[in-house]
Amino acid sequence: MSLDWMAWTFPTAVFFISIVVILAAMTIWQVLWPSMERRGFLPITTTPGDRLFIGLLGSAYIHLAWIGLTGLTLWIAFGLAILWLVVVMIWG
Amino acid sequence: MEKWASNKAWFLVLPVFVIVAFSAILPLMTVVNYSVQDIFGPGQSVFVGTEFFKQVLADSRLHEALLRQFLFSALVLLIEIPLGVLIALAMPRKGVWVSACLVTLALPLLIPWNVIGTIWIIFTRPDIGLLGSTINHLGLAFDHTASPMDAWVTVMLMEVWHWTPLVVLLAYAGLRSIPEAYYQAAKIDGASSWAIFRYIQLPKMRGVLTIAVLLRFMDSFLIYAEPFVLTGGGPGNATTFLSIYLVKIALGQFDLGPAAAFSIIYFLIILLFSFIFYQALQNVGKGGRS
Amino acid sequence: MKIRKRTFGLALYCGLLMLPIYWMLNMSLRTNADILGHFAFYPKDATLMNYINIFTDKAWYSGYINSIIYVSINTLISLATALPAAYAFSRYRFLGDKHMFFWLLTNRMAPAAVFALPFFQLYSTVALIDTHIAVALAHCLFNVPLAVWILEGFMSGIPREIDETAFIDGYGFPRFFVTIFIPLIRAGVGVTAFFCFMFSWVELLFARTLTTTNAKPIAATMTRTVSATGLDWGLLAAAGVLTIVPGALVIWFVRNHLAKGFALGRV
Known part of the structure; x- marks a missing residue:
């Protein structure tokens, strides 16, 4: 199974790895210390996951x-x- | 009705996740990879960074196509959602006619998209089409291959013809969920039909209308096969919607990089609007219920 | 009086809805010379020539079977995976549930045109090109999220006391789900199957990209016929009519089911 066709480049690899790392970190954080919905300066109530998105x-x-x-x-x-x-994550 | 909290529910979602991720994730990554390099052939490529994004964002024909696309999707939502709800309200609530109506309504939805275009070519041609020749007989010049305005009207007619039934079906399903007792109570209170619509029927249709608005927005924003077959994006560029322009770049000129950059921007636009619609419709419902 | 006005409006709408389809049917029963020669509201000398032309061509007949096979596989996969997932979304709160739901929906938003090439590469890598299963899997991308969404609505309409009672009575989850819960939302499953069938049947781009000969869909066969025959309107119309027939048959057979599903009214 060859994945050459995906035409990976170093910057895009770094980009996707960071996304995966962020998602994994968020998951671990939420498993260990679940946080509730709350209302910040955004017009909707959000969880940290919503704010990350x-x-x-x-x-x-x-x-x-x-x-x-x-x-x-x-x-x-x-x-x-x-x-x-950072602003959205803290005050959103 | 508080839901049970349990992360074990993930096991039930896992099959869906796996099957969708299989088709979704690797192609998406590949398109991102394409967007930052100029590929000449297998294994031969030059990293160009954000050059293609710059090129695409400065493309004036893309701006025109984008404006056209927004106008089109806005018109689609403004016409199809109210019309669909209106027709759903007129549908019989029980009896033999329910099945007949459902079958008739579902028929346009079951026609392959390129065939939809063919049907409308045949229907609107000035020489052999029923609509085209009728309008010409009335003394009005009508030719969707020559006049941009006529082309727009034809594409809009086709779109409304094709997709309003979906809105009707969904809205009808929402209406059917209202218990008969609600109507009787409203009758006793002497509520007007507008009041019944506003305070009983509309809130009950929130869920299905969310589905309808989102589906119609996404699919009309991505519309390709039907107008491509009908008008080919013409006359000129009058009906060149985003997808048609995208395919022109990707396959016509075989510029994979710019096309990939373009589709990422395209995806981000749909993502943003769908997110806003989704949130708005969810919150409107919350306000209405309390 | 008001009721009659409504019924009239509805009848008018349904009539207009049928008009373009009727017109195509009309064209399909006439020869090309007849169509171009004079204008007629109905075929005066109806002929089946166009249909005979099509059915003597083997490409047509196999196109039908291919489409029906991959559409059925897709509907089955979509339902089988979406049923438990929809149950999870309707009954449980779990980590990332809303994000998962929204992510599923985003898969409808990717412009298919550019994804066609990576799709082709991906399915070549796993050696599935030109098989029915490839098209069925690709169509899961937009059908599975929709199936989950619709089924979730139906399931939320079933009170949770039923689940609780069954669990107290000693039913395990799989047995409860298959023998008690699914029969309760049978009509909802029917409606969902209809939507999966519909979206898979009408999609062309993925189906055409992932197939060459063995699994080529009917709609793609039609585009080929169009280009090969140029402007034979009669033949084109007959081809169009034939692509509607299977869908019309399906809707006819499930009509009562569909009506019942809509009566449950929790889409």
């Missing part, structure tokens, strides 16, 4: 907006996305 989706849009609207390095967008993710 919103954070990641938002990050994707931040990156796209950065690529589409500016010509600057993507690392700034990456920084902004991390900031957004």
Whole structure:
């Protein structure tokens, strides 16, 4: 069984591994210390899992907006996305 | 009705997870991989980073297709959901006619999508089609291969014809879940039919309407085969919806990288809107019930 | 008076719904020269030539069987896996349940056109290309989530006291599920099977990508006929009519089931 056709590159591998690690970490966290739904600045009640999803989706849009609207390095967008993710996770 | 809390329920979900993940995860990863490199042939590729995303985001024809797509999906939802609910309300609640109605309604849904396009070509052609020649006989010029407006009308008609029955079926199922006693109580209170609709029928249809809105949004946003067969995206680019444009890039020009970047953006758009709809419809229901 | 207006509206709608299909049927019973020659609301010299042309071609007949095989396999797999999962979603709260549910739904959102190539590669890797099972599995991507969603609705309508009583009476889960619970939502299973059948039958892109000859679906056979014959409207219409027939048969046979399922009304 060969998976050459998947055309892996180093950056995308890192990307997917980090996603898997984040999901695994979230699962372990929630198994050990389950947390309840609560209401932050977002208009809906959320669990940490919901906030992670919103954070990641938002990050994707931040990156796209950065690529589409500016010509600057993507690392700034990456920084902004991390900031957004942290803000949503803590106060969302 | 508090649900039982048990993580053992995961074992029941596992088969579904495995079977969907098998088809979902590796192809999705592959598309992400395609999007960051220029592939010339097996094993020959150059890493280009976000170049394709930049190229796709700056593509003015993509912007047009996206606007067209939003307009189309918005019209689809605005027409099909109210029309479907209205027809569901008119359906008989029992008797022999129920089966007859269900069979008639389900028929358009059971036609393969490319055949839907064929049916509408035959139906709307100015020379041999019933609709096309009737309109021309009325003295109005109608040709969906020449006029962008006519093409739009034809595609919308086809879409409404094809998919409204799904909304009707779902809404009807929701209506049937209302016990007869509710209607009798409303009758005693002298409630108007609008009040019955607003306070009894609509809240009961929340669940099925969530399904209907989400399904119709997703499927209309991804619409491909029917307009492709009917108009081929023309005249000009008048009915080139996102999927048609995507296929033009992916297969027509064989630009796999940009096409992959494009489909990731496409997916993210649908994901965002579906999430918003899903949350909104869930929360509207909560407000209505309390 | 009001009731009559409603019925009239409904009848009008159903009539309009049938009109394009009737028109195709009309075309399929006429020769191409007749169609292009003059306009007629019904076939004056009805001919079965178009159908005979199609049925003397073996590609057609096998296309039918292929479609029916993979659609059936898909419906079976979808139901078998979705039933327990829907039970879990309707009865239990567990870690990540809502996220799992939403993730399942996201699988309907991927634009199939670009996923066709990786799909082809994936199924080549596991040596399933051009088999019925490949198409059935690929269609699970959008049918299984839908089946779970619909079944969950039906199951939530069954009071949980029934489960509790059965467990107290000493039923194990598998026996309870198969002998008591599934019969209770029989009509719901029927409705779900109908939706799975429907979405698998009408899908073309995956079915065409994953097959070459042995499992080629009927709708793909039709596109081939179209390109081969150019603009023979009669033949095209006859081909179209033939792709509707199996769906129409299925809906006819399950109509009472469907009506009963909708009467339960918990989609």
